[in-house]
Amino acid sequence: MLDRMRARRGGESADVRLTARVLAAIQDLDADLRDGLAGRGAQSAARRLRRLLAAEAVVLADLDGRQVAAAGPPPEPAELRAVLDQTYEYGSPAHRPPWSAEPLVVAGELSGALVVRGAEGELAPLAALVARSLDHAALRRARSRIAQADLRTLRAQISPHFLHNALAVIGARIRTDPDRARTLLNDFADYLRYSFSAQGDYATVADELQAVQTYLELQRARFDDRMELTVRMAPEVLPVAIPFLVVQPLVENAVRHGLEPKPGPGAISVSGFAEGPLCVIEIEDDGVGMDPGFARSVLAGKGPPAKRVGLANVDQRLRAVYGPEYGLVIETAPGSGTKVQVRVPRFMRGVRAN
Amino acid sequence: MAGLLAIGLLLAASMVIGVRGVRATRSTTPDFLVASRRIAPGLNAMAIAGEYVSAASVLGLAGLMLKYGIGSLWYAVGFTAGYVAVAALVAGPMRRSGAYTVPDFADYRLGSALIRRLCAVIVLVIMWLYLVPQFKGAGVVLHLVSGAPYWVGVVLAGLVVSVSIAAGGMRSATYVQGFHYLVKLLFIAVPAVFLVVHAGADARASALRMDLTDWGRPLLDVEDSGQPLLATWSLLLATTLGAVGLPHVIMRFHTSATARTARRVAVGVIVLLGLFYLFPAVYGLLGRVFTPWLVEGGDTDTVTVALPGAIVSGTWGSVLTAIVAAGAFAAFLSTSSGLLMALAGGLSHDLFRAGVPRLRMAVAGGALVAVLLSLPAQQVDINVAVGWAFAVAASTFCPLLVLGIWWRGLTAAGAAAGLVVGVCAATGAALASVLTEPEAGWLVVLLAQPAAWTVPLAFLVMICVSLPGRPPQWAESAVLRLHVPG
Numbered sequence: 001m002l003d004r005m006r007a008r009r010g011g012e013s014a015d016v017r018l019t020a021r022v023l024a025a026i027q028d029l030d031a032d033l034r035d036g037l038a039g040r041g042a043q044s045a046a047r048r049l050r051r052l053l054a055a056e057a058v059v060l061a062d063l064d065g066r067q068v069a070a071a072g073p074p075p076e077p078a079e080l081r082a083v084l085d086q087t088y089e090y091g092s093p094a095h096r097p098p099w100s101a102e103p104l105v106v107a108g109e110l111s112g113a114l115v116v117r118g119a120e121g122e123l124a125p126l127a128a129l130v131a132r133s134l135d136h137a138a139l140r141r142a143r144s145r146i147a148q149a150d151l152r153t154l155r156a157q158i159s160p161h162f163l164h165n166a167l168a169v170i171g172a173r174i175r176t177d178p179d180r181a182r183t184l185l186n187d188f189a190d191y192l193r194y195s196f197s198a199q200g201d202y203a204t205v206a207d208e209l210q211a212v213q214t215y216l217e218l219q220r221a222r223f224d225d226r227m228e229l230t231v232r233m234a235p236e237v238l239p240v241a242i243p244f245l246v247v248q249p250l251v252e253n254a255v256r257h258g259l260e261p262k263p264g265p266g267a268i269s270v271s272g273f274a275e276g277p278l279c280v281i282e283i284e285d286d287g288v289g290m291d292p293g294f295a296r297s298v299l300a301g302k303g304p305p306a307k308r309v310g311l312a313n314v315d316q317r318l319r320a321v322y323g324p325e326y327g328l329v330i331e332t333a334p335g336s337g338t339k340v341q342v343r344v345p346r347f348m349r350g351v352r353a354n
Numbered sequence: 355m356a357g358l359l360a361i362g363l364l365l366a367a368s369m370v371i372g373v374r375g376v377r378a379t380r381s382t383t384p385d386f387l388v389a390s391r392r393i394a395p396g397l398n399a400m401a402i403a404g405e406y407v408s409a410a411s412v413l414g415l416a417g418l419m420l421k422y423g424i425g426s427l428w429y430a431v432g433f434t435a436g437y438v439a440v441a442a443l444v445a446g447p448m449r450r451s452g453a454y455t456v457p458d459f460a461d462y463r464l465g466s467a468l469i470r471r472l473c474a475v476i477v478l479v480i481m482w483l484y485l486v487p488q489f490k491g492a493g494v495v496l497h498l499v500s501g502a503p504y505w506v507g508v509v510l511a512g513l514v515v516s517v518s519i520a521a522g523g524m525r526s527a528t529y530v531q532g533f534h535y536l537v538k539l540l541f542i543a544v545p546a547v548f549l550v551v552h553a554g555a556d557a558r559a560s561a562l563r564m565d566l567t568d569w570g571r572p573l574l575d576v577e578d579s580g581q582p583l584l585a586t587w588s589l590l591l592a593t594t595l596g597a598v599g600l601p602h603v604i605m606r607f608h609t610s611a612t613a614r615t616a617r618r619v620a621v622g623v624i625v626l627l628g629l630f631y632l633f634p635a636v637y638g639l640l641g642r643v644f645t646p647w648l649v650e651g652g653d654t655d656t657v658t659v660a661l662p663g664a665i666v667s668g669t670w671g672s673v674l675t676a677i678v679a680a681g682a683f684a685a686f687l688s689t690s691s692g693l694l695m696a697l698a699g700g701l702s703h704d705l706f707r708a709g710v711p712r713l714r715m716a717v718a719g720g721a722l723v724a725v726l727l728s729l730p731a732q733q734v735d736i737n738v739a740v741g742w743a744f745a746v747a748a749s750t751f752c753p754l755l756v757l758g759i760w761w762r763g764l765t766a767a768g769a770a771a772g773l774v775v776g777v778c779a780a781t782g783a784a785l786a787s788v789l790t791e792p793e794a795g796w797l798v799v800l801l802a803q804p805a806a807w808t809v810p811l812a813f814l815v816m817i818c819v820s821l822p823g824r825p826p827q828w829a830e831s832a833v834l835r836l837h838v839p840g
Contacts, residue, residue: 241452276695276713277454277703345703347458349465 025052026129033133034140037062037112042069045130049114053126056098056118060130063088063111072117075099080115087113093123102127106134147320150313162218169221184221187214195245204353205272205279206238208247212270215248219255223266227259230269237272240279240346241353243317249310250283250328250340258287258338279346286337295330295338311340322348356672357499360680364537368518368530368687395615397532399622402606404535406433406623407630408484408689409491412542412682414736415631417654419638420645421735424564425574425586426638429737430631432590432744434624436597441620444598446613447759447836455696456601456751457704463758463832466766469773474704476750476777477601481697482724483784484743485690487736489728491655492686498659499679504732512725515690519717534688539630541681542658545674546636549665553640561639569642584806585799589741592805596744599751602696613839637661655736658682694720734788741803742784749776749808753816761817762833768820776812780804 029048032041042060046069050058057072065084067074075083079099086094087101091110094101102123104112111134114127166188173181194211213231220227251270259266272281301312315328322344332338411433418426453459457473460466489508496507550558573582574589597603610616641648641657644664648654659682662674698716731739750773757764783804790801800807 239452276699278713347452347454347462349461352452 029129030133030136033130034137036134036137036141037068039137043071045069045133046071049116049126049130053116053119053123055116055120057116059115061101061113061115068112075115075117083115084113104131104134106131106138147317150316165222166218169218173221180221184218187217190214191218195248200353201244202241202351202353203244204238205233205240205242205247205281207353208242208245209233209238209270209272211248212251215251216255216268223259226265227255228265228267230267230271232269232271234273236274237279237281237346239353240344241351242279242281242342242344243321243351246314246318246342247281247283249314250342253310254283254285254287254338254340258285258289260287262287274346275343277345277347278343281342282339283342284337284339289332289334289336289338291334292330292332295332299328299330314342318342318344321351356676357495357679360676361496361499361683364680364684365514365518365687368533368684395610395619395622397529398606398610398615398619399626400535401529401531402603402619402623403626403630404531404533404538404688405606405692406603406627406689407535407538407685408740409488409682409686410737410740411631411634412538412685413491413494413655413658414487414740415634416637416641416658417648417656418735418737419635420641420657421649421654422574423569424572425582426737427631427635428574428586428589429593429741430634432593433597434627434631435590435594437620437624437627439594439598440603441617441624444604444755444759445607445616445620448604448755449607449610449613449616450836450838454604455699455704456599456604456754457700459604459758460754460769463829464764464766464769465826465828466770469766469770470704472770472773473751473754474700476746476773477700477704478697479777479781480599480601480743480746480750481693481700481720482727483746483781484740485693485697485720485724486728486731487734487739488686488690488693489724490731490734490739491682491736492690493728493732494653494656495659495679495682495686498656499675505729508725508728511686511690512721515687515694516718516721518687519691519694520714531688531692534684535626535630537684538681538688539633541677541684542630542633542637545662545678546633548674549640549662550636553644553665557640557643561643581796581799584796585803588799588803588806591809592741592745592748592803595748595752595805595809596746598755599747600744601700601747601751602692634658640665653732694724738802742780745784745803745805745808746777746780748805749780749812752809753812757813757816757820759833759836762829763820763825764816764829765820765823765825767823768816768818771819772812772816775815776808779808779811783808 025048029045032045032048033039035041037060046058046060049055049060050071055072057070057074059067059071059074059080060069061080061084062068065081065088067080074080079096083094083096083099083101086096087103088110091103091105093103098117099115100117100119100123101113101115103110104114104127106112111131114123114130116123166184170181170184170188173184191211191214194207194214209231216227216229220229247270251268254268259268266285266287268283268285270281270283272279274280298311299315301316311328311330319327326344329341329343330338331341411430415426415429418429448459451459451462453462455473456477457470460469460473489511492511493504493507496502496510497504500507502510553561571582573586575582575585607616607619610619637658641661645657645660648657648660659675659679662678663671665671666674694717697720698713701716701720702713753772753776754769758769783801787798787801
């Protein structure tokens, strides 16, 4: 009895181990193919597939009939072309002993073939697995393209409202206070240049603050100087590189959703300092504030579209660059202002201002 | 009592500057950024010098001079000359790399997480070696001014530093460090001038009377080894190249806007350090005339604080003692907080990357270990221990930085091998020289001042292990970027 139980448990744990091995192999395959068929991992993926199939040789081929990666003795070019032609023509498995080919169909589109010689197992499920990994790779690329498009949107998203207000404010001062109007116009030009500048993903804190400063000067003129503005920066953090347009949208958010709805004067402060290996930037306003639950839903990307782009986009980009623990921190309550904190490492491999 | 009062006032002033001073760049005018980008190289240099001039310089140098003679001044030469090497070899390229710490730089240049962690471990070793003498100095000073036992002083110093960092010193503040340089310079220089005047012509003459054979010999002899030339060279190698690799010094250069100003700042530091080191020499010379009994029984590291009382009696004597004690405490405070921050940064950021770093806990933990290590270290000379910290930095980070900046062929494997060999050889030699008592001769020197052989060894290992390997493809562009002006 006891022996039987032990035997069964032994059998079970062998099963479990096998499952774990297979899962690990699948994961490794996915990692190998993360850059697609043309990526660097294709060769190691071919070797892994050969081991999984216990085959003599495995070849990954692309749509042009080129051999992208091979493990084991590769086929003659003529042999390969023949078996590939057959697969690609009908989009179905082909056999030309000793070689057999299985088409790789990624998201409904033929995009390559898996060519194998002397395999023991079934070919079709493995080809499906490879196709799915390739699909993942394509999705991953699409995701980073979307993030870039979001950033472009953000850059282009200077509200017409703000443009109109800024120009109106400058226009109103041209006769009464020409000097101030001139400064404001220069600020406006600087602001536009920074927002539209297309080069690079990162800027220094100093550059980012310069943009904030020009933006706030324009807003202050609009508020008839009823807005008090304080910038406090420890010199240590000025040369730190951070993702482009991180601080500016947060400040804009504070002005538009914190101070504008509030009657009477308002104050906004931007401060930055080093905390050991971290660079901390805080944007604080004494505006209307918001419900913490609402702030959470905005960060999760579920808020109303007007607010969503700024906060959620900044949060997402910070997490994408620095890792999940470096998102935005928002402290707020209705009627008592808002404090948004950015906390990022001062140095990160690959993060570099132009 | 006056001494405690002076130290309390100093602490309060540092706190106020720490909390308000960072925020001194408060402005509502658009000119603000232009101004802060042009943070004067002078202030910057003062901040670096303020962090760099430690208890080793204020207390240890005069003490060692009293014990071993004029030759001890080579320490001051090495500490200062280190900045020549920094300015020539690393200041500019480090500024261009964007790296804040040595682990950052290793990551940038070699792209290996393992090297990053290895560097963080070495940062801990160097920082603890450097912190122990600081805490010892604080313990000795507090003992002198209040009569409390040594261990109370050390524990109290640990508490004061941890609390002052937690209460606002986290923001490694340029202004506080600059303020501390001034405090140190004034509180050491003014009493020194006063004492020189007050000592009288006879004492001055006898202080300057030198015999070139023994005390006045211009070479440093470690523990009467009979190899003064070797010892002096080894010491110079350790202190000069050690300054290149000191983790908390490097990150200060990032306050400069460009690589060019970073270099200018390094030159400013040399001037400020040269000015400062005139005064410990004064205490050493006068100490030989007025407090020779310290050599026999007492702790020579206390000479700077004990001297004013020995020359001037009465109220003025205790006022001067209080001033000097406050200066020494400022040295301890600014250096230790800089060291602890670098240590905590390495601990929380490089070694344990999970979650948002818990800096405060890392600071407390680092201070605790430093206090525990300092308790049995009362007999170790401050400057000797600091010399070891420099020797370890010289035989690990100096080769890493110099080869990393100037040689494309460095590989991760080579750097790792060199770092491991360097840190093991240097700390091993220092430990052996504390725990064993070899017979006099060159072996004593090679154990107590290991830089002469550990630095070339580390360079050699790094080069030899790197040569057969292939550097990563991007090494060329990574090195190029360190040298492109802009």
